[in-house]
Amino acid sequence: MEILLLFNPKANGGRSKNTLQRTKSFLDWHQINYQILETPENRDAAAPDWHTFDRAAIIGGDGTLHRVLNYWGVPQLPLCLISAGSGNDFSRLSHGSASLEKQLHHLLKGQIFTCDLGTCNDVWFATGVGIGFDGEIARILQANSRFKGHLAYYLVVVMQIFRYREKYIDVEVDGEQRSGASLLLTIGNGAEFGGGFRVTPRASFEDGIFQCCWIHEIGLLQRLFHLSKVEKGTHENLPFVSMFDGRSVMVRSNEELTCHMDGEVYQWKEFRVTMHAGAIQLIGR
Numbered sequence: 001m002e003i004l005l006l007f008n009p010k011a012n013g014g015r016s017k018n019t020l021q022r023t024k025s026f027l028d029w030h031q032i033n034y035q036i037l038e039t040p041e042n043r044d045a046a047a048p049d050w051h052t053f054d055r056a057a058i059i060g061g062d063g064t065l066h067r068v069l070n071y072w073g074v075p076q077l078p079l080c081l082i083s084a085g086s087g088n089d090f091s092r093l094s095h096g097s098a099s100l101e102k103q104l105h106h107l108l109k110g111q112i113f114t115c116d117l118g119t120c121n122d123v124w125f126a127t128g129v130g131i132g133f134d135g136e137i138a139r140i141l142q143a144n145s146r147f148k149g150h151l152a153y154y155l156v157v158v159m160q161i162f163r164y165r166e167k168y169i170d171v172e173v174d175g176e177q178r179s180g181a182s183l184l185l186t187i188g189n190g191a192e193f194g195g196g197f198r199v200t201p202r203a204s205f206e207d208g209i210f211q212c213c214w215i216h217e218i219g220l221l222q223r224l225f226h227l228s229k230v231e232k233g234t235h236e237n238l239p240f241v242s243m244f245d246g247r248s249v250m251v252r253s254n255e256e257l258t259c260h261m262d263g264e265v266y267q268w269k270e271f272r273v274t275m276h277a278g279a280i281q282l283i284g285r
Contacts, residue, residue, distance in 0.1 A: 003027065003034040003107070004053040006068060008060030008085070016084035019100065020059050023082060026104045039064050040071040047072035054078075055283060057107050061085010062127055066262035069124035074117065080107040080283040089192045090126045090262070093205055094284030103284075111285040114278040115205045118189050121272055125261035127193060128200065128210070129273055131251055133164050133184035134193065138260030153197070154231075161223045166216075169253050173212065173246035181217040187249050187273050188213065191233070198233030200243075208277030212249065214242040249273040 007020050020036070027034050037048055039060060050056070057080040058065055064085055068075065081091040082103050094115070095103050120129045130138065137156050166181040186193065188200025188211045203211035218226075218240045229235040236243045251257075251271040258267050 001032055001054045001108070002052065003032060004048060004050075004056040005034055005036045006039050006056060006058045006060075006064075007036055008039045008058075008064040008067075011060035011064055011085040016059055019082060019084035022100060023057070023059060023104060026101075030108065032108065039067055041067075043071050045071060050076040055080065055107070057082050059084045061088050062090050062262040063264055065090060065126050066124070066264050069117070069126070074124065074280050078112045078281040078283045080110065082107070089196075090190060090205075092192065093190045094282045106284050110283040112281055112283055113206070113285070115280050115282045116189055116208055117276045117279040118187070118210065119274050119276065120187075120259070120261060121266075121268060121270070123261060123266065125189070126205075127190045127262050128186060128188040128203070129259055129261050129271065130193060130199070131169075131185045131187075131257055131259040131271060132167055132182055133160060133215075134186060134199070135184075135258035135260045135265065136160055136164055138263055139258050139265045142263070142265050157197075157227065161227065162220065166218075167253055167255065167257060169251055169257075171214070171252075172250040173244060174248055178242075183215040183218055183223075184213070185215075185251060186213045187246075189275075197231050199230060201233030201236070202243075208275060209245050209247055210249065210273070210275055212244050212246060214244075216240045216242065247275040 008016055055078040056075055059082045081094055083091040118125050137160055140156050166183050169182045170179045186199045188203035190205050191198050191201050191203045193199050200211040200213050226235060235241055253269050256267050256269050
């Protein structure tokens, strides 16, 4: 077996290096051949020859996967996501709460299964797209690299509860039109964002469809009171929340809005989101 280790040395403030060392020790113990390649910083880096390997592992977080998808394309071999970033939402979807040792055993002998991906304006994403409130949270976190993990996400959420103002948007879902004020619109391929917030709790990366969460205009006290429900995924029946499914979503605004995909930040006036069912092979369970 020949394994490619795709390693992000900057993930989680550089603490991913320890995960790489433990991965190398594990593979050496099991006498597995491997090569190490640092993940790309831009599109100029040449993609690996996927066909020379039996499987690959990404040692990083959601942002690392996002860069691999968009700089090198979707890997053409089974991929194991080793949790080593500040945000590991997609890794949890394939491994659950498994320890690093269990994830490494998955790399060698885990189940291979197909998983959905999405694109927004031709940018690949794994976890989902968050437009508005949660996009602004991601922008703040990205601009302040000292903010890491679930606690940092939670603190920035609380700060933005007091600051962010709703935006008017037009939304088209599989041809059906709707409009209104929006605190946030999240188009989820997976259930969790921000290190554990279950914004789209019924989203599955294996069903070929997005679950969408649209939180409309909401007062300050309601924002504070219901925050924990969004974290736990018990917000679906609140009167100011619309939940719907779709394979194709178009969002338009008269002003530029901030969005995140896998924690990476973008700003557009139009967002064309498309489902790509079974686009990638993952290793896990």
